[in-house]
Amino acid sequence: MNVKIVLGLFVASITLFFINSAAQAECKELLLGSAISLTGKYATNGIHTKNGYDFAxxxxxxxxxxxxxxxxxxxxxxxxxxxxKGDRGAILAERLINLHKVQYMLGP
Structure with a gap:
């Protein structure tokens, strides 16, 4: 009985894995842009922000x-x-929009 249960759970988890993988393959990619402080006096906040975005x-x-x-x-x-630097952020936001064609911007 235990072997059947374990085998059933294994098959179910493999099935869910492939269904989830197929769903991921069908998703489109949405490009976001972010000009944040990774150096300078606000670097700590910027790094935490980047880590939060990457985690999400x-x-x-x-x-x-x-x-x-x-x-x-x-x-x-x-x-x-x-x-x-605030003025640098504005220049980089323009670059993200005009050069990279990002569709949405993320802020700090």
């Missing part, structure tokens, strides 16, 4: 993406270091 994105990928309407999305982020 990883969890979303593990869950199979996020559904908006009929579409599934996963996220990726392009980071720029604004060196804790």
């Amino acid at each position: 994105i990883q969890k979303i990928k593990e869950a199979g993406g996020v559904n908006f309407g009929d579409e599934c999305y996963n996220f990726s982020v392009i980071y720029y270091d604004d060196e804790s």
Whole structure:
């Protein structure tokens, strides 16, 4: 009896793995941009912010993406270091939008 239960759980978990993997493969990629302080006097806050974004994105990928309407999305982020300078952040935000064509910006 125990062998059947273990085998059944194994088969169920493998099935869920492949279903989840297939769902991830169907998700589109949504490109985000972030100009945050990774150096300078606000670096500690910026690094924590980046770690939080990366953690959330990883969890979303593990869950199979996020559904908006009929579409599934996963996220990726392009980071720029604004060196804790406000004017640098504005320049980098423009670069993310114009050069990299990010669709959404993340702030600190």
